[in-house]
Amino acid sequence: MSSRDDKLYIGIVLEGAKVKTALVDTQGKILFEQTDPTAHRKTEELTRQLIELIQTFKQKAPQYGHLIAVGVGVPGLINLKTNKIEVLPNLPQISTTTLYDDIMQATGVQVIFDNDANLGAYGEWQCGAAQGHQNVIYVTIGTGIGSGIILNGRMWRGTTGFAGELGHTTINIDGIECACGNIGCLETVASGPNIVRRMQQRLYRDRTSSLTRFFIPRDREMTPEDIVQAALSGDELAQVVFERTGHYLGIALGGLINLLNPEMVIFGGSIMAVGNILLNPIIAETKQRAFGPCFDNCKIVNAQLGPLSGVIGAAILARDIFK
Ligand SMILES: [Zn+2]
Structure with a gap:
């Protein structure tokens, strides 16, 4: 049971x-969580x-304990020398020092920033x-893949x-251009949006999939979650795409x-909600490629904390830095 003397941390992942x-x-136990659209x-x-x-979250904290600090994960690269977040999609380069000052001034709570994949690793x-x-x-x-x-x-x-940055390992020298500017990165075939792209290509050639009736008329945009759910429900084409x-x-x-x-x-990460349908082919291919x-x-x-590795890692990193 939590008491009001317990130390608490907020984990945020963009x-x-x-x-x-x-x-x-x-x-590392989650007491309260919520998900919102990113702005x-x-x-x-x-x-x-x-x-x-x-x-x-600061207003909710007193019923569980005492809020100490916040950890924030961002899907970009944080330059340790300049404290600037670089290569963050849809956002100009911003300084974590400026963010820290603005947040500290408005909330009075200390905050640490890190790359989202680093925080997922830290949580696990x-x-x-x-x-x-x-x-x-x-x-x-x-x-993306990080x-x-x-x-x-x-x-x-x-x-x-x-x-x-594993997602930007070249695996196909004749592949398509990646958002990073390189050709044939792992991300160009295995990230969520690119799994959707490959599934859509296959749907036009093979109409047996349960996804055909929704997405050939294009009633709405297909999401990676649609393909994950189809694969979990036994859709063979979706399973082949994950294989x-x-x-x-x-590779x-x-x-x-x-x-x-x-x-x-x-x-x-979110795609791994599909679990062993993707993990088993990863293991099989790795066995072929790596030294015995x-x-x-x-x-x-599979991640033990599922989709929560990042927020738990963010909070626990804040715990270890600010005590
Ligand atoms: Zn790339």
């Missing part, structure tokens, strides 16, 4: 279209939304599948904080396992 917020205790087309809107969310490492492990890679598959890397019991951030997606992910993972020799790789001893000593698993 995704492509949604922002997830949770009130979390020191053990981050402009810097001022993003700042205002973050402030409003923190104020809302501290409270989920990777507890007690030292060498772990967490891969998140959603609107990863968080833990080596020798520490987050590996790279020289400027940009480490872990192929697993093949692409396994990238085989190289990554050979490079870093981790003891565990965890797959999370590297593959045999690496567990490849």
Whole structure:
């Protein structure tokens, strides 16, 4: 049971279209959560939304305990040298220092920012599948594909904080152009929007899928969740699309396992709601590609915290930084 002396933390993760917020205790247990549409087309809107969310959750905190700090995950690269968030889609480069000052002034609560994949890795490492492990890679598959890397019991951030961009590994030199400007990145075939693109192409060739009657007339835009649900309901074409997606992910993972020799790789993010339908083909392809001893000593698993790895990681990172 929580008491009013318990320390509490807010975890916030900005995704492509949604922002997830949770009130979390020191053990990583979620006490209250909500999901809203993201309003981050402009810097001022993003700042205002973050402030409003923190104020809302700050008002809820006293019934559970004492609010200490906030962790925020952003789907972009945070330059550790300049504190600027770079390469954030639909948003000009903004400074986490400015955001910190604005939020601190409006709410009086301390805040830490990190890349969303790093926070997913941190959540699974501290409270989920990777507890007690030292060498772990967490891969998140959603609107984009990112990863968080833990080596020798520490987050590996790279020289400027940009480490872990697994989604921009080239896997097809003759592929299509990626949003990053490169050709044939993993993201161009295995991210949520690109799973939709590949499914739509197949629907026109094979009309047996349960999705045909909804999306050939184009009553509405197909979402990755539609394909996840179809695959879980036994739709063979949707399952084939995920099998192929697993093949692409396994190609990238085989190289990554050979490079870093981790003891565990965890797959999370919204697409992994499809679970073993995608995880099993990833494992099969990785086994084909990686050195035997590297593959045999690496567990490849679904995220234990499911879609909450990021918000729990954000809150727990705030716990470890602000105590
Ligand atoms: Zn790319």
